[in-house]
Amino acid sequence: MGIYVIGMAGASGAPYARRVLEQMLVQGHDVKGVITDAGRKVLEVEEGLVLTGNTEADTPAVLKWAQAVEAPGNLDLYHHKDVAAPIASGSFYVDGMAVVPCSGGTLGRIAHGVSNGLLERAADVCMKERRRLVLVPREMPVSLIHLRNMTAVTEAGGIILPASPGFYHNPNSIDDLIDMVAGRILATLGIDSKFMKPWLGPKSRTTDAQEGIS
Numbered sequence: 333m334g335i336y337v338i339g340m341a342g343a344s345g346a347p348y349a350r351r352v353l354e355q356m357l358v359q360g361h362d363v364k365g366v367i368t369d370a371g372r373k374v375l376e377v378e379e380g381l382v383l384t385g386n387t388e389a390d391t392p393a394v395l396k397w398a399q400a401v402e403a404p405g406n407l408d409l410y411h412h413k414d415v416a417a418p419i420a421s422g423s424f425y426v427d428g429m430a431v432v433p434c435s436g437g438t439l440g441r442i443a444h445g446v447s448n449g450l451l452e453r454a455a456d457v458c459m460k461e462r463r464r465l466v467l468v469p470r471e472m473p474v475s476l477i478h479l480r481n482m483t484a485v486t487e488a489g490g491i492i493l494p495a496s497p498g499f500y501h502n503p504n505s506i507d508d509l510i511d512m513v514a515g516r517i518l519a520t521l522g523i524d525s526k527f528m529k530p531w532l533g534p535k536s537r538t539t540d541a542q543e544g545i546s
């Protein structure tokens with residue numbers, strides 16, 4: 333099983349983080365979580381999840397929110413100001429990190445190596461250690477500054493995965509849209525999930541093809 337970092341910054345898109353966290357824990361991975369102050373605010377607004385900032389007290393609430401109380405995986409939450417946490421050092425191995433959702437502010441700090449919080453530091457470590465780093469920004473429209481910051485992160489080896497679900501799978505619900513983005517985030521980290529549905533062509537063609545091989 334792998335060790336993954338999930339950073340939650342203050343952009344809209346907390347449900348994506350919920351599904352990614354759930355899948356990682358259900359699959360038995362070890363998850364290190366860090367949430368910025370603005371990330372906590374967004375969790376409250378979008379998901380009704382009120383966290384105190386005391387990571388020990390917040391852990392059961394986060395597990396319940398992710399519907400992963402009974403899951404085999406482990407969750408360690410760290411405070412954003414805890415720059416002495418294991419994930420602040422490259423000597424502590426992790427398989428990858430997702431910043432989901434990623435605010436424009438956090439994107440900018442990561443792009444410029446401004447590691448004054450644990451989330452940015454953990455991302456900085458991932459890039460310097462050449463480990464997989466996936467940033468999931470949610471903003472519209474984007475400015476030239478956002479675009480330049482995304483370019484800088486990409487040049488440094490990070491992956492920008494915008495929270496922009498497609499509609500070609502004919503989603504029936506908001507959950508379908510959330511899961512499509514979550515599945516892409518997981519797949520980019522090398523984690524298979526039931527959310528990741530490969531495109532097999534338009535429905536009529538898929539049906540024909542399936543009939544042909546059945």
Ligand SMILES: Cc1cc2nc3c(=O)[nH]c(=O)nc-3n(C[C@H](O)[C@H](O)[C@H](O)COP(=O)(O)O)c2cc1C
Nearest residue numbers: 341342343344368370371377435436437438470471
């Ligand atoms: C409900 C809510 C939604 C927000 N949505 C976004 C967003 O989608 N994208 C973004 O870049 N910032 C968004 N913000 C603003 C950021 O939270 C703000 O810039 C904050 O300073 C980011 O801090 P952080 O990068 O430390 O998490 C939102 C704020 C709130 C309260």
